[in-house]
Amino acid sequence: MSATRGSDGESAKKAVLSLDKVSKTYGEHNVEALKSVSLDIPEGSFACLMGQSGCGKSTLLNLIAGLDKPGAGRILFDGQDLSGLSDESMTKLRAGKIGFVFQFFNLLSTLTVKENVELPLELNSSMGKAAREKLVIETLERVGMGARLNFYPAQLSGGEMQRVAIARAIIHKPRLLVADEPTGNLDSQNGESVLALLKELNRDHGQTIVMATHSSEAASHCDFVIHMKDGSIVNIDE
Ligand SMILES: Nc1ncnc2c1ncn2[C@@H]1O[C@H](COP(=O)(O)OP(=O)(O)OP(=O)(O)O)[C@@H](O)[C@H]1O
Ligand SMILES: [Mg+2]
Numbered sequence: 001m002s003a004t005r006g007s008d009g010e011s012a013k014k015a016v017l018s019l020d021k022v023s024k025t026y027g028e029h030n031v032e033a034l035k036s037v038s039l040d041i042p043e044g045s046f047a048c049l050m051g052q053s054g055c056g057k058s059t060l061l062n063l064i065a066g067l068d069k070p071g072a073g074r075i076l077f078d079g080q081d082l083s084g085l086s087d088e089s090m091t092k093l094r095a096g097k098i099g100f101v102f103q104f105f106n107l108l109s110t111l112t113v114k115e116n117v118e119l120p121l122e123l124n125s126s127m128g129k130a131a132r133e134k135l136v137i138e139t140l141e142r143v144g145m146g147a148r149l150n151f152y153p154a155q156l157s158g159g160e161m162q163r164v165a166i167a168r169a170i171i172h173k174p175r176l177l178v179a180d181e182p183t184g185n186l187d188s189q190n191g192e193s194v195l196a197l198l199k200e201l202n203r204d205h206g207q208t209i210v211m212a213t214h215s216s217e218a219a220s221h222c223d224f225v226i227h228m229k230d231g232s233i234v235n236i237d238e
Contacts, residue, residue, distance in 0.1 A: 015040035015076075016175055016208050017064055022073035024059050033059040035231040036073065041176075041210060046202040048219045049212040051228035057212035058180055060228070064210065065178045066094045078175055095120065099169030101179040105161040107153040107168075113140065114149045117168045125172070135171065143167045143197055159190025166197060170207065177201070179211040183218055195221050 017040070024034040033056045041047055041064075049057045062068040063075060066082055075082040078097060085093065107116050118136045121127055127135070140146050143163040153161055162182060169177060179198065183191035199221050201207040211222070219225045227235040 013042040013044060016043045016078060017041040017210075018074075018076040019064070020074040020076070022060075022063065022070045022075060024056075024063060024068070025071050033231055034063070034070070037231075037233055038073075039226065039233060041208065044202070044206045044208055045224070046199070046209045046222045047211070048222035048225045049210065049228060050214070050216075050219055050225055051234075053214075055228040056231045057228060059231075061100075061178050061180050061210065061212055064176070065098050065100050066090045067100070095123065096172065097175045099172070099174040099177045101162070101165050101169050101177065101182045103181040103184040105153070105158075105165045105185075107161055107165060109153050112150050112152055113145060113156070113164050116153070116164060117171055120168060120171055136167075139167045139171050140164070144193075157190060158186045159193050162186060162190070162194045163197060166194070166201075170201065175208065177207055177209045179209060181212055181214065183213065183215060191215070191218070 019037055019039045021036045021038055022034055023032070023036050025032050037060065049060065051057060059068070063070050064077070066077075070083060077093070080093070082090065108119070111119070114136055117140060118132055121132045121135065125132070137146065137149065140149060143166055145160060145163050145167060148156065148160060153164070156164065166182075182198070183194050186194060195218055198209055198211065202209050211218070213219055223238065225237045226233055227237070
């Protein structure tokens with residue numbers, strides 16, 4: 001199934017991500033979490049995954065972010081087949097091209113806002129200290145957190161923590177931003193501001209985003225909604 005009806009036509013945007021009959025079964029309890037899922041995500045789109053708890057949203061996001069491997073099928077990311085990559089190459093690709101935002105933020109509590117956001121650069125880039133610092137501050141300003149550089153996560157609201165987590169996920173300018181229920185742990189006001197930020201990143205910076213959500217309000221910000229049920233895609237609404 002394609003995320004855009006015209007994806008086979010000449011005017012279709014290039015798919016940054018293509019899944020071809022991807023399946024995933026979790027070993028111990030033999031749960032078929034994904035059943036032969038095929039999907040194209042066009043470059044620059046804001047896609048949303050919806051469906052009941054347990055339908056396979058997080059499983060799908062983990063596979064496309066390279067955090068886990070499919071049991072069968074192919075995942076092409078930026079023209080590269082993920083299933084053929086070693087763990088080391090996968091880690092490298094993820095560090096360069098993919099950002100992940102989690103429901104529970106996953107910030108390191110002993111590091112400040114600035115240090116949390118700088119971490120991916122320290123691990124993966126040859127940038128000098130001054131250039132890193134400049135990029136960290138610019139990115140935090142872009143997500144509206146320029147006034148909280150030296151705060152610790154415990155000193156922030158949930159919405160602010162998620163903004164910092166988004167800054168950390170986009171600091172290396174990833175081709176793809178994956179967000180698993182980024183507003184799931186936020187009140188409605190904080191949720192709205194995080195959604196507005198994601199929307200802005202997509203609209204003004206062309207950031208491709210795939211987001212899982214339970215909220216139809218969140219889904220209304222997306223270009224298309226992929227509805228899942230029992231490990232399959234049942235419909236795509238544009
Ligand atoms: N590590 C695991 N081992 C065994 N089964 C798992 C594992 N992770 C997920 N599952 C099962 O796979 C199915 C899909 O789980 P998944 O986390 O992808 O659902 P989800 O759509 O993200 O749900 P939610 O909306 O609650 O986050 C579920 O039935 C779940 O129990
Ligand atoms: Mg989930």
